[in-house]
Amino acid sequence: MTDWLLRQVRPLGGDVVDIRIVGGVIAEIGPSLPEGDCSVYEGGSSLVALPGLVDLHTHLREPGREDAETVETGTRAAALGGYTAVHAMANTTPVADVAGVVEQVWRLGRDAGWCDVAPVGAVTVGLGGEHLAELGAMAESIARVRVFSDDGKCVSDPVLMRRALEYVKAFDGVIAQHAQDPRLTEGAQMNEGVVSARLGLAGWPAVAEEAIIARDCLLAAHVGSRLHVCHLSTAGSVEIIRAAKAKGWDVTAEVTPHHLVLTEDLAATYDPTYKVNPPLRTAADVEALRDALADGTIDVVATDHAPHPVEDKETDWTAAAFGMTGLETALGIVAETMVATGRLDWAGVADRMSIAAARIGRLADHGRPIAVGEPANLTLIDPDAAWTVDRAQLASRSTNTPYAGRSLPARVVATFLRGRPTVLDGKPA
Amino acid sequence: MKRHLLSATDLDRESATLVLDTAEEMARLGERSIKKLPTLRGRTVVNLFYEDSTRTRTSFELAAKRLSADVINFSAKGSSVSKGESLKDTALTLEAMGADAVVCRHSGSGAPHRLAQWVKGSVVNAGDGTHEHPTQALLDAFTMRRRLGRIEGLRVTIVGDILHSRVARSNVLLLDILGAHPTVVAPPTLLPVGIEAWPTEVSYDIDAVLPKSDVVMMLRVQNERMTASYFPNVREYSRRYGLDARRVAALPDDAIVMHPGPMNRGVEIAAEVADSARSTIVEQVANGVSVRMAVLYLLLGGSEPAIGSPAAGSTEGERP
Amino acid sequence: MSASVTPPTSPRATSAPEPPDGRSVLDPADVGRALTRIAHEILERTKGGDDLVLLGIPTRGVTIANRLAARIRAVEGLEVPVGSLDITMYRDDLRLRLPRALETTDVPGGVDHKLVVLVDDVLFTGRTVRAALDALSDLGRPRAVQLAVLVDRGHRELPIRADYVGKNLPTSRTQLVSVRLAEIDGSDAVVVGEAS
Incomplete structure (x- = not known):
């Protein structure tokens, strides 16, 4: 295995140092280290070194929808986005609700080698919301599943949700809830409000998200369980999470990059590129989400990378699929919305995009300090390299990015997975 | 263009x-x-x-x-x-x-x-x-102008399922453009959240609005709205929001009654009202x-269109 | 039945091209004499004006038709129906310009079995009259159709000629001829100018 010397990089945006990686582990950190037998990567004193990014919420689509994404294409996109680990959501075909499927996904990820793939197990059989899936078997499998989610669907039955929250305590698991009351959102197409009233698109009220979050927080507190809430999208949701944390309840929450920057007005184009679940909300919601991410009420940024083939988006809004891609643009959006605005420094970005996510997902090798003896999962970022998103240049098999043509202020130039570069000079290594 | x-x-x-x-x-x-x-x-x-x-x-x-x-x-x-x-x-x-x-x-x-x-x-x-449904709004405006000689200043009351009605949306917008004063009337369940941004008055009370209406436009109410609990049943809807002869009597003398069709006679509009001289439904x-x-x-008809607007919301430039 | 039609007064309908350095070739008295003569000729050639209908082509053709009807009334005491025939939808150059606002088509009493005299201000290429004949045939079947114009400026592009002409006016193809009528323009005149 090649050893590496990363010359003149700034861990968490701090002082310029050299980092030596030997045998996949950080071996030495200091100013002006001797070259030795290492390959050298020149940071040029401007690159920021972060612990490899960790995504809690990725749709890799394999098995079943390989026309949209595969583990290979999705994890390569992840590496290019600076990720060294992703959690692969369970809504595949077949659903990842048994050990066999999560092990398949885990193996595909290991064989692809772009980043670690931590499969998420379904909470209920077939995402049907009726019977608990074999959560224990998935936890004990080689995939070591710790995050369980019916994402795409809400575990709306309160009894089932309570049981799931309780059951996963046995193996330190967590239920990641897609908070969407199904009855309040039947046929829903976009945020319910002034814009939906004008566009004649069925409304998706904020309360449909908030009511489930409130209920789940109360349930988690009652049974003493860990709860994670997926993709917060409203100011009201933020208030509920803030209150739950204030009470000391073991609740964590994520926000997607797109909910930090895009608003419901984009629906006026009727371009389903902007159709997403949960829907884009108002500018006030965006502001509240940024504040909450800054103050730690929201623990992590998770991409909800949701690739779809062209034909599922090049149709009318109501027929189109929900979702947008995000792995390759997440860091840039966070830099634009949080770093450039002074809400987070790079240490904060490391926490929200790596450390906290690894902690919630119980990934021992990820989200670690940049320190001697730690696994060399690292991401190097050029904080001043603006780039323009070009659909044709993205690695994901699907092109449903909402940012085509948008300029982002920072880019990932290198990613190291246990000391092995997966990305160098912004290209797959 | x-x-x-x-x-x-x-x-x-x-x-x-x-x-x-x-x-x-x-x-x-x-x-x-x-x-x-x-x-x-x-x-x-x-x-x-x-x-x-x-x-x-x-x-x-x-x-x-x-x-x-x-x-x-x-x-x-x-x-x-x-x-x-x-x-x-x-x-x-x-x-x-x-x-x-x-x-x-x-x-x-x-x-x-x-x-x-x-x-x-x-x-x-x-x-x-x-x-x-913009051409429906245009034909409604045309009908009003033919019957009443003008559109500007007309008080137009639109009654029914505003939430799901493309006719109501287009009519409110066009009437505002033409200088009329629309009012929409419906049970609160059938008004969209966000209607406060529409250029219209909003009322839950048809009887309060009719005496101040030059035009009353009744919208079709579909049975599935009842099963989805937008209102208890057709009888109650008809009693609270239907246009019958008693309510027509509250209208000013030259007010007209419109309906985009198809009608549910006996639900949102009584047969005798639909067939009365005030009714413009056939026109x-x-x-x-x-x-x-x-x-x-x-x-x-010409080298390029004289009305309309370029496609709204054409997306990012990379799409041909 | 109305014997007189009010021409539309929208600005779009009345915008005649205005020659920049116009030279007046007919003054109000000339216009008046020409119309009186045409009125007399119509009466003579239609043998007293039985079944006569004057159909003006908007905008100024309608005004002229109304004036001719007034003269016929003064001479013979005869009420001749006057109508308006919009030819916009029958033009052969529709595709070349923006869609135009429509003028009124109103033919009191219809045209079946009538002797229709089409009335226009200027006869030039003949294309307007061709369109008017097409429009007329969709309205019914007149016994005969004749054409009266205040000015014939030549340069026909179709085999069409006028039965009644107020003034033959030799022009070059590029010149602009503008008929002004008191009802629309404040005073009567025929003006010739060079295209700018």
Whole structure:
């Protein structure tokens, strides 16, 4: 295995140092280290070194929808986005609700080698919301599943949700809830409000998200369980999470990059590129989400990378699929919305995009300090390299990015997975 | 420049008035023995109907034929559309056929907007989901102007399922553009969240509004709204929001009663009201042809359209 | 039945091209004499004006038709129906310009079995009259159709000629001829100018 010397990089945006990686582990950190037998990567004193990014919420689509994404294409996109680990959501075909499927996904990820793939197990059989899936078997499998989610669907039955929250305590698991009351959102197409009233698109009220979050927080507190809430999208949701944390309840929450920057007005184009679940909300919601991410009420940024083939988006809004891609643009959006605005420094970005996510997902090798003896999962970022998103240049098999043509202020130039570069000079290594 | 009629807001007061004035002349054609003009000879108008609507399709078809356009009816049922062909593929097919205009009815709000991004010809929205139905609003305005001699300043009350009504949306917008004063009346369940941004007054009480109405427009109420608990049952709806002879008596003397059809007699409108001298319901049908002729003429009759607006929301530049 | 039609007054309908350095070739008295003569000729050639209908082509053709009807009334005491025939939808140059606002078509009493005299201000290429003949045939079947114009400026592009001409006016093809009428323009005149 090649050893590496990363010359003149700034861990968490701090002082310029050299980092030596030997045998996949950080071996030495200091100013002006001797070259030795290492390959050298020149940071040029401007690159920021972060612990490899960790995504809690990725749709890799394999098995079943390989026309949209595969583990290979999705994890390569992840590496290019600076990720060294992703959690692969369970809504595949077949659903990842048994050990066999999560092990398949885990193996595909290991064989692809772009980043670690931590499969998420379904909470209920077939995402049907009726019977608990074999959560224990998935936890004990080689995939070591710790995050369980019916994402795409809400575990709306309160009894089932309570049981799931309780059951996963046995193996330190967590239920990641897609908070969407199904009855309040039947046929829903976009945020319910002034814009939906004008566009004649069925409304998706904020309360449909908030009511489930409130209920789940109360349930988690009652049974003493860990709860994670997926993709917060409203100011009201933020208030509920803030209150739950204030009470000391073991609740964590994520926000997607797109909910930090895009608003419901984009629906006026009727371009389903902007159709997403949960829907884009108002500018006030965006502001509240940024504040909450800054103050730690929201623990992590998770991409909800949701690739779809062209034909599922090049149709009318109501027929189109929900979702947008995000792995390759997440860091840039966070830099634009949080770093450039002074809400987070790079240490904060490391926490929200790596450390906290690894902690919630119980990934021992990820989200670690940049320190001697730690696994060399690292991401190097050029904080001043603006780039323009070009659909044709993205690695994901699907092109449903909402940012085509948008300029982002920072880019990932290198990613190291246990000391092995997966990305160098912004290209797959 | 390519132009479309996708929303009532594609018109300003001047162009909307031009449509109505043109429709006035078109209406005279209906009184002649030869009801045909050579104006759109050689132009192709495609009626692309994803929803059954014999009434609207026939109206557009007659309008196009009276202007000598070639008309192709492309209905979703029994065509490749029902076999899963995407809207975009259908659009490209119509494009290849040389459609100069596509008249689109679709159950999805915004579908004509998408279509307008993919076809070269003009797109006319013939009703999209719960969004808009601009030619219905134009024919309603035309009917009001013919009956009452003006539109500006008219107090127009629209009663019924505002939440799901594309007719209500387009009418409120167009009436505002033309200087009338719309009021929508419905049970609160059938008003959209966010209606406060519409240029209209809102009321839950039909009896309070009728004495101050020059026009009352009743909207069809569908039975599935009852099963979805928007209101308890038809009897209660009819009692609280239906237009019967007693309520008509509260209207000013020269007020008119409109309905875009099809009617539920005995639910939102009593039969005796629908058939009364105040009712314009049959005229609205005839006026529909005149207004649609005017729209087609103004979009297709010259070197470039005289009304409408460029496709809204054309997306990022990389799409051809 | 109305014997007189009010021409539309929208600015769009009345915008006649105004020659920049116009030279007046007919003054109000000339216009008046020409119309009186045409009125007399119509009466003579239609043998007293039985079944006569004057159909003006908007805008100024309608005004002239109204004046001719007034003169016939003064001479013979005969009420001749005057109508308006909009030819916009029959033009052969529709595709070359923006869609135009429509003018009124109103033919009191219809045209079947009538002797229709089409009335226009200027006869030039003949294309307007061709369109008017097409429009007329969609309205019914007149016994005969004749054409009266205040000015014939030549340069016909179709085999069409006028039966009644107020003034033959030799022009070059590029010149602009503008007829001004008191009802619309404040005073009567025929002006010739060079195109700018």
